[in-house]
Every structure is written in structure tokens, then in C-alpha cells.
Amino acid sequence: MTQTVQHHPRTTRSATALPRILAPSGRGGLRDHLARHGSLPHASGAELLDAVEQSGLTGRGGAGFPTGRKWRAVAGGPGPRVVVGNASEGEPASSKDHVLLTTNPHLVLDGLQVAARAVGASRVALYAEPDVDTWDVLGSALAERDDDRVVELVAARHAFIAGEESAVVDAISGGAGLPRAKPPRVFERGVDGRPTLVQNVETLAHAALVARYGPAWFRGLGTPDEPGSMLTTVHGGAGDPGARTVAEVEIGTPLGALVDLTGIQAVLLGGYHGTWLPVEVARTVRLSRASLGEAGGALGAGVVVPLPAAACGLVETARVLVYLAAQSAGQCGPCLNGLPRIALVAEALAEGRAVPRDMADLRRWGDLVVRRGACAHPDGTVRFLASALAVFEREVQRHLAGRCSATDGRPVLDVGRP
Ligand SMILES: Cc1cc2nc3c(=O)[nH]c(=O)nc-3n(C[C@H](O)[C@H](O)[C@H](O)COP(=O)(O)O)c2cc1C
Ligand code: SF4
Incomplete structure (x- = not known):
């Protein structure tokens, strides 16, 4: 039987006011956090799971998978279970998880406790890059709390693919932090072979608010199919x-x-x-x-x-492709060999050295690497390339003729530190 959670909001928070999960001003400690949101409700795991399912919350780590469905799958597996907050944010163009975690750590830590209660997890970990700022903030925030479940901080690798869920699970299980072939999925066999919920930290912050203010409040923003x-x-x-x-x-x-x-x-x-x-x-x-x-x-x-308008989309795309090729974990042949070849030709095209036959090679190699990896890295890389070739089609023709229409060579896409 489906139960609905009883909510006792301590404040009259408007369903449509923003920001919801970003702290309104600077960084606050536990006292500020509790003054704003109150403590977590004394709801059972089943009630919390129902609330998250009814809220329609979806994963904010990239794939948009329904969060309630994932929690139910983990909760249905044999115990002991594990919950992991994924803050690795390997994407160099993204800063949102870092900003959320360092300015509003208690909301993420609340989300981890809510998820752990909902799926009945006995082990809880937070996977984040060990930069001084993040580690300091998390260390202080954890020291202020008195949670049911201890949160382990686990240092993430600095790599694009480090945040892929099977790589996260591998690292927390003591491995090198590399993606694994699927099946099994991590909700079946994750950390140390246990059913594991890997959830992006932004998703956890939303879940912490759903637990307090309820699914109807959460649905006060967004669209019916994609609330929040x-x-x-x-x-x-x-x-x-x-x-x-x-x-x-x-x-x-x-x-x-x-x-x-x-x-x-x-x-x-x-x-x-x-x-x-x-x-x-x-x-x-x-x-x-x-x-x-x-x-x-x-x-x-x-x-x-x-x-x-003054930049070159092909130059930008090629720089990122070289970066992505270097981020292959080197475990799967098509990814290891195909991505560097693709990147070399994209670079030649950007520099006006490519010939029309190279374009056919680019497309053929793209087809050869898609769905051939243990993780979706080759698929994502090829999707990015394919969209560049379509959107910058006229510029492709110019580059094949040895010309480029850009007038500003300053890089736009950041590939981060090595
Ligand atoms: C190559 C690759 C890199 C990824 N990197 C991250 C990441 O840095 N952070 C993250 O939360 N999810 C990342 N993901 C998605 C995770 O595999 C997983 O779907 C996500 O952490 C689940 O959380 P969510 O449902 O809350 O989005 C990545 C996926 C792939 C294929
Ligand atoms: S597809 Fe590429 S990045 Fe993913 S596991 Fe295989 S070699 Fe590594």
C-alpha cells in the first residue's frame, strides 16, 4: 500500500521561490542551515521513498533517470546496502556540484541520510575530489553533525570518467576507479558486491528538500513531466x-x-x-x-x-576531442584506438589540413566505437563530434578549402588542468 508522507514545514516556504538548493548568501554552518530548513522529519524509510517517487525527481548527474525508481530497485536488493553521493564532477565545463557542496554542504549531507534511510543502507560514502576547499568544508560540516549513519569521505580521481557510476563503485571498493562492464548494474552489485545507490549530489540536495516540504511543493516548479x-x-x-x-x-x-x-x-x-x-x-x-x-x-x-560568432566551432571541438581521447580509461580497444584517431583528424580539419576523404573516415570510425565500450564515453564523444559536423557544416567546407572564418582565437571551451 502506498503511503503519503505527513509534512510539518517549519517555515512557509513558497513552492516557486528560487534558489531552493543553492544557499541564498555565502556559506553557512549547521545553525544557519537549520534556521532556514529545520531538521529532517522523523519519517520512515518507506515514507521517504514514496515522497521521492511522487515528487518526480530525476537524476541531475547527466542521465536524468527517475530517482524514486532507482531507490526502489536498491531497496529491493539484499542487505547490507550502500549509498554513495557522487561529487566527482569530472566534466571540466561544469562547476555546479563544487559550488553546491562548498556553499551548502549540509543539504547534500541531509540528502545522503534521507537516501540511506529510504533504501536501508548501512554504509554511506561521499565521493569528491580532494581539493583543499572541498575537504575543509566537508570536514567542518561533518564535525558539526550527529547523524544516524557515519559518512565516509572518499577521494575521487581527477579524470573525466571518474564519476561514471561503475568507476565510482570500483574506487570505493579499493580498485583503480575504472568503469566496469555491465551487467551487473551497480544497484545489483556495487561497492564490495553490495546493492549500491550512486546519486549525484545535486539530486541528493533536492531529495533533502522533498523529505521536508513534500512532493507537491517540489512540483510547484518545472513541468509536469520534469518537475523542480x-x-x-x-x-x-x-x-x-x-x-x-x-x-x-x-x-x-x-x-x-x-x-x-x-x-x-x-x-x-x-x-x-x-x-x-x-x-x-x-x-x-x-x-x-x-x-x-x-x-x-x-x-x-x-x-x-x-x-x-567570432570563434571557430571546429577549433573548439577539436581541442575538446583531443582532451576526451586522452581521458579514455584504455580498457576497451575501440575506445583506446578509435578516439585518438578521431581526435587527430578533427585537429587536422580545425587546422585546414584535412581532405574530403577524412570526413568519411571520421563518420566511419564514429560508427565503429559507439556502444563498444564498458562505459558511455565513446558514445558521448561521438555525439559531440557529430553535432559539431552538422552545426558547423559550412565551416567544415571552408576548412576543407584551407580557410577559417574566425576572427578571435581565444579559447572558449576549457579542458581544465591535466
Ligand atoms: C563518462 C561518464 C562520466 C560521468 N561523470 C559523472 C560525474 O562526474 N558526476 C555524476 O554525478 N555523474 C556522472 N556520470 C553519471 C553517473 O554514471 C551516474 O549516472 C550518476 O552519478 C547517477 O546519479 P543521478 O541519478 O543523481 O544523476 C557520468 C557518466 C559517464 C558515462
Ligand atoms: S569505453 Fe573507454 S573510457 Fe569507458 S571503460 Fe572502456 S576504455 Fe574506458
Whole structure:
């Protein structure tokens, strides 16, 4: 029988007020956090699971999987079970998890406790890059709390694929942090072979609010199919292509309301496994999976990079492809051999050295690596390339003739530190 959670909101929080999960001002300690939200309700695991399921919350780590369904699958497995907060954020163009974790750590830690109670987990871990800022904040926040379940901090590898869920589970189980072949999925056999819930830290922060204010409150923002708010990392602005802002927006917000599209030729959505959209299309879309899907785009983990008209989309794409090829974990032949070949030809195209036959090779190699890896890294990389070839089709022809229309060579897409 499905039960509904009784909620006793301590404050009269408006369902439509933003920000919800970003702290309104700076970093606060546990006292500020409790003053804003109150403590977690004394709901049972079954009640919390029902509330998250009814809220329609979906994963904010990239794939958008329904959170309640995943919790139910883990809860249905044999104990002991494990919950992992995924804060690795290997995507160099994304900053939202870092900002959330370092400015509002208690909401994420609440989310871990809620998830652990809902799925009946006895082990709880938080997987994050061990930079001094993050570790300091988390160390202090954990020291202030008196949780039912102890949270282990586990140092994430600095790599694009480090946050893929089977790589996360491998690292926490004492391995090298590399993706594993599926099946089994991590909800069946994860950390030390136990049923494991791997959840992005933003998803956990939303779950912590659903536990307090209820599913109807959560559905006060967003669309019926994609409720709630989401974090975005928006690049550019004020004439500086290197600037980035983390903003919380309602799902379904028009993209044009989030970024100024003046003087822009295309927008990269969803990060380096995402897709380019021409600016004419970008002006018509909303930030939802449904709207972006119809336009051939992807929401991913909320990365939005406008490409100025003066930049070259092929040069930008090639730089990222070289980076992505170097991020292959080197375990699967097609990924290990195919991605560097693809990157070399993309570089030749960017530099005006490619010939028409190279274009056919690019497409053929793309087909050869897709769905051939233990993880989705080759698929995401090929999707990014394919969208560049389609959106910058006219520029491809110019480059094949040895010309480039860019007038500003400053890099736009950041490939981070090595
Ligand atoms: C190559 C690759 C890298 C990924 N990196 C991350 C990451 O850094 N953080 C993250 O939360 N999810 C990442 N994911 C998605 C995870 O596998 C997993 O779906 C996610 O952590 C589940 O949480 P969610 O349902 O809350 O989104 C990545 C997936 C792939 C294929
Ligand atoms: S597909 Fe590539 S990145 Fe993924 S596990 Fe295989 S070699 Fe590693």
C-alpha cells in the first residue's frame, strides 16, 4: 500500500521561490542551515521513498533517470546496502556540484541520510575530489553533525570518467576507479558486491528538500513531466568567454532567458558529451529534456556554453576531442584506438589540413566505437563530434578549402588542468 508522507514545514516556504538548493548568501554552518530548513522529519524509510517517487525527481548527474525508481530497485536488493553521493564532477565545463557542496554542504549531507534511510543502507560514502576547499568544508560540516549513519569521505580521481557510476563503485571498493562492464548494474552489485545507490549530489540536495516540504511543493516548479529546479553552469557573459556562473533555474525556462544570445553563433548544451545547437534553434528551446530532445540537444548536467560568432566551432571541438581521447580509461580497444584517431583528424580539419576523404573516415570510425565500450564515453564523444559536423557544416567546407572564418582565437571551451 502506498503511503503519503505527513509534512510539518517549519517555515512557509513558497513552492516557486528560487534558489531552493543553492544557499541564498555565502556559506553557512549547521545553525544557519537549520534556521532556514529545520531538521529532517522523523519519517520512515518507506515514507521517504514514496515522497521521492511522487515528487518526480530525476537524476541531475547527466542521465536524468527517475530517482524514486532507482531507490526502489536498491531497496529491493539484499542487505547490507550502500549509498554513495557522487561529487566527482569530472566534466571540466561544469562547476555546479563544487559550488553546491562548498556553499551548502549540509543539504547534500541531509540528502545522503534521507537516501540511506529510504533504501536501508548501512554504509554511506561521499565521493569528491580532494581539493583543499572541498575537504575543509566537508570536514567542518561533518564535525558539526550527529547523524544516524557515519559518512565516509572518499577521494575521487581527477579524470573525466571518474564519476561514471561503475568507476565510482570500483574506487570505493579499493580498485583503480575504472568503469566496469555491465551487467551487473551497480544497484545489483556495487561497492564490495553490495546493492549500491550512486546519486549525484545535486539530486541528493533536492531529495533533502522533498523529505521536508513534500512532493507537491517540489512540483510547484518545472513541468509536469520534469518537475523542480536544476543547477546550470553558464559560460561567458560580460564579454569574457572564460567567465562562468552557477545558477539555479526552473526546469522549462527558455534558454534565451538564461543567456544573452546576442553575437552568438551556437550553444553547447550538456557539456563535452553534449551537443551543439545553432543559435536560431537555441533561441527557441527551453531547459528541459523534452524541449532539447525535440531540437536534437541534450540537457546533461546543465552546462551551457555560448560560442561567440567570432570563434571557430571546429577549433573548439577539436581541442575538446583531443582532451576526451586522452581521458579514455584504455580498457576497451575501440575506445583506446578509435578516439585518438578521431581526435587527430578533427585537429587536422580545425587546422585546414584535412581532405574530403577524412570526413568519411571520421563518420566511419564514429560508427565503429559507439556502444563498444564498458562505459558511455565513446558514445558521448561521438555525439559531440557529430553535432559539431552538422552545426558547423559550412565551416567544415571552408576548412576543407584551407580557410577559417574566425576572427578571435581565444579559447572558449576549457579542458581544465591535466
Ligand atoms: C563518462 C561518464 C562520466 C560521468 N561523470 C559523472 C560525474 O562526474 N558526476 C555524476 O554525478 N555523474 C556522472 N556520470 C553519471 C553517473 O554514471 C551516474 O549516472 C550518476 O552519478 C547517477 O546519479 P543521478 O541519478 O543523481 O544523476 C557520468 C557518466 C559517464 C558515462
Ligand atoms: S569505453 Fe573507454 S573510457 Fe569507458 S571503460 Fe572502456 S576504455 Fe574506458
